[in-house]
Structure formats: C-alpha cells, structure tokens
Amino acid sequence: MLIDLPDLPLPGRGDTLERLRGLAALGRADLVACRLAEGHADAVAIRTELGDEPGDDGRWGVWAAAPSTVRAERAPEGWRLTGDRPWCPGAAWCTDALVTAVAEDGIRLFAVRNEGPYAQPLEGTWPAIGMSGSDSRTVRFTGAPARPVGGPGEYAGRPGFWHGGIGVAACWYGGALAVADTLLAAARSKELGPHALAHLGAVDVALGAAWAVLEDAARRIDAEPRADAGRLALRARAVVESAATEVIDRVGRALGADPLCRDVMHAQRIVDLTVYLRQSHAESDLEQLGHLLVEEGAPW
Incomplete structure (x- = not known):
C-alpha cells in the first residue's frame, strides 16, 4: 500500500490545531490510509517526547493496545520480545513499531524492527470488513531484538499519551465529514424533502460542535503541553464519537439504503468509521471521565 506520510507538527508546540486539521483531512480522504499515517505520526511524537529522536527511517506503527501479551527479557546482547501482540495496524506495511511489553520492572515501550523471523503477522487474525485494509493482524514476536x-x-x-488520543478523534472527525459529504452532495443535486434537509442541518450542528471541542483541546494542549490532559482527551473523544455516530445515523435516515447498496465508497466509509470509532471504550471512558470530575472538580 502506497501512503504519503504527512509531515505534521508535533503536539504541544504551538501548532497542535494544524496537526488536528491534517489528521482530519486524511480521515476525510481515506480512513484506512489515515489510520496508518496517524500511527506513524504518533510514533514520531512518542519517540521525540521520550528522547528517542526519530529520523527518516521507515514506516512506524504504535502497537500498544492494552493489555500487553508480550514479554520483554534482558539478554546479554540486549532486550528481546516474545509473545503475540493483537491489534497491529499495518502488520505487513510497517517497517518498525513501538510495542508495549511486560518487563520485570513493569510495562515498557520498545522499538522493534518488523521483520522475520523475529516478527511474523499471523494469517487469519484480521478477518475484518470494516478497516480491512488496515491489516491489523496479530504479530508474533519470537526473541525479537528491541530497544x-x-x-x-x-x-x-506522559501527557502526550492523551495528545495522541485526541489525534485519533480528529481522524474520526474526518471520517464523519466524508460521510456527511454524501448527504450534502445529494441535497445539492436533487430535492430531498424537508426531513432530509433537517437531518443535514443537524449534521452540521453535530460536526460544528465536535470541531469546536477539538479546537479548544488544541489550544489547551499548546497552552499547557505538560498538563495532565486526561480529562480533556476523554471529553473530546466522547464528543467526536457522539457526533460521528449521529452523522452515520442521520445520513442513513435521510438517504435510506440506496447509497449503502449502490455507492461502494460510501458503504466502505460507513463500515470503516464504525470500526474505527470502537477504539473508543464507550461507557468505560465515560466512567473514567466521571471519576476525574469527582476527584478534580468540573470545569463548568
């Protein structure tokens, strides 16, 4: 798969809004390509923040979905990783990955070269329809050299963990824009009737509110890049998820089954975005946000 890796500003350095705009534009164009490019951009930010300065050295993924099922052991020649890591976007596309693993002193992050015989994507572990092109297979590590x-x-x-989570929400937002584009194009090409126009108006309201929250998050990240952004990220992700879900529903109610059955690109966007949104942990994230509000107080 040929993907142009974007040169996005790092978060928390004054141009976070441009970073989010870039991710949203990628999501609007192609959610699968966006998913892989976002992982690479996140890896660049992580390595910079943790002092592992990146260069122009490959296509990176971040394979760190909890819980970790990979173990790290320190050998005489350095660290080695062994175990199966599920949910690895770009399992064959990535040349390198940041992988979480359980070491004797806790969970650590490692840079690993994605090459055999040490790293092997497992066939049959990504039988997906939505986001199928992201190739998020399980990767088996066998004594893989790691840094x-x-x-x-x-x-x-680190605060950047949450900055990355907001970046994913910007990708969701871009995917929702692409779904909304189908309704807007239909409304411009023919008379859809008052109900469909009401749905179009509601889509605009939902997307406008979501982008306002992302803009506010970007401003706050740049103002206080080292602040704990957990509450900020949980709120932004929940708002964008809700908006994207509403867009999917309203576009379907406005246009019926026709674009789902006759427009392959629209149908693929719907299933891709539906899967991508499930990177949210739904009520679990809302519960976590509720705990933070009780402990820290509500900003309102």
Missing part, C-alpha cells in the same frame, strides 16, 4: 524507548510506565504516563 527500550523511555522507562517503565513512561509511555502511558
């Missing part, structure tokens, strides 16, 4: 990136717990404990 630690940061110390124990640093990957998830």
Whole structure:
C-alpha cells in the first residue's frame, strides 16, 4: 500500500490545531490510509517526547493496545520480545513499531524492527470488513531484538499519551465529514424533502460542535503541553464519537439504503468509521471521565 506520510507538527508546540486539521483531512480522504499515517505520526511524537529522536527511517506503527501479551527479557546482547501482540495496524506495511511489553520492572515501550523471523503477522487474525485494509493482524514476536524507548510506565504516563488520543478523534472527525459529504452532495443535486434537509442541518450542528471541542483541546494542549490532559482527551473523544455516530445515523435516515447498496465508497466509509470509532471504550471512558470530575472538580 502506497501512503504519503504527512509531515505534521508535533503536539504541544504551538501548532497542535494544524496537526488536528491534517489528521482530519486524511480521515476525510481515506480512513484506512489515515489510520496508518496517524500511527506513524504518533510514533514520531512518542519517540521525540521520550528522547528517542526519530529520523527518516521507515514506516512506524504504535502497537500498544492494552493489555500487553508480550514479554520483554534482558539478554546479554540486549532486550528481546516474545509473545503475540493483537491489534497491529499495518502488520505487513510497517517497517518498525513501538510495542508495549511486560518487563520485570513493569510495562515498557520498545522499538522493534518488523521483520522475520523475529516478527511474523499471523494469517487469519484480521478477518475484518470494516478497516480491512488496515491489516491489523496479530504479530508474533519470537526473541525479537528491541530497544527500550523511555522507562517503565513512561509511555502511558506522559501527557502526550492523551495528545495522541485526541489525534485519533480528529481522524474520526474526518471520517464523519466524508460521510456527511454524501448527504450534502445529494441535497445539492436533487430535492430531498424537508426531513432530509433537517437531518443535514443537524449534521452540521453535530460536526460544528465536535470541531469546536477539538479546537479548544488544541489550544489547551499548546497552552499547557505538560498538563495532565486526561480529562480533556476523554471529553473530546466522547464528543467526536457522539457526533460521528449521529452523522452515520442521520445520513442513513435521510438517504435510506440506496447509497449503502449502490455507492461502494460510501458503504466502505460507513463500515470503516464504525470500526474505527470502537477504539473508543464507550461507557468505560465515560466512567473514567466521571471519576476525574469527582476527584478534580468540573470545569463548568
């Protein structure tokens, strides 16, 4: 798969909004390509933040979905990783990956070369329809040479962990824009009737609210890049997820089954976005946000 890797600004350095705009544009154009490009861009940000300065050295993924099923052991010649890591976007596309693994001193992040015989994508572990092109197979590591990136717990404990989560929400937002484009194009080409126009108006409201939240998040990240952004990210992700879900529903109600059955690109966008949105942890994330509000107080 040929993907142009974007040169996006790093988060928290004054241009976070441009980063989110770039990710949204990628999502609007192609959610699968966006998913892989976002992983690469996130890897660049992570490595920079944790002192593993990146160069122009390959196509990176971040394979760190919890819980970790890979173990890290320190051998005389360096660290080695062994175990199966599910949910690895770009399992064959990535040349390198940041992988979480359980070490004797806690969960660590490692840079690993994605090549045999040490790393092997497992056939049959991604029988997906939505986001099928992301090739998120399980990768089996067998004594894979690895380089630690940061110390124990640093990957998830840094503010940038949450900045990356907001970046994913920008990708969702871009996917929702692409779905909304189908309704807008239909409304411009023929008379759809008052109900469909009401759905179009509601789509605009949902997307406008979601982008306002992303803009606010970008501003806050740049103002306080080292602040704990957990509450900010959980709120932004929930708002964008809700907006994208509403867009999918309203476009379907406005246009019926026709574009789902006759427009292959629209149908693929719907299934891709539906799968991508499930990177949200739904009520679990809302519960976590609720706990933070109780502990820290509500901003409102």
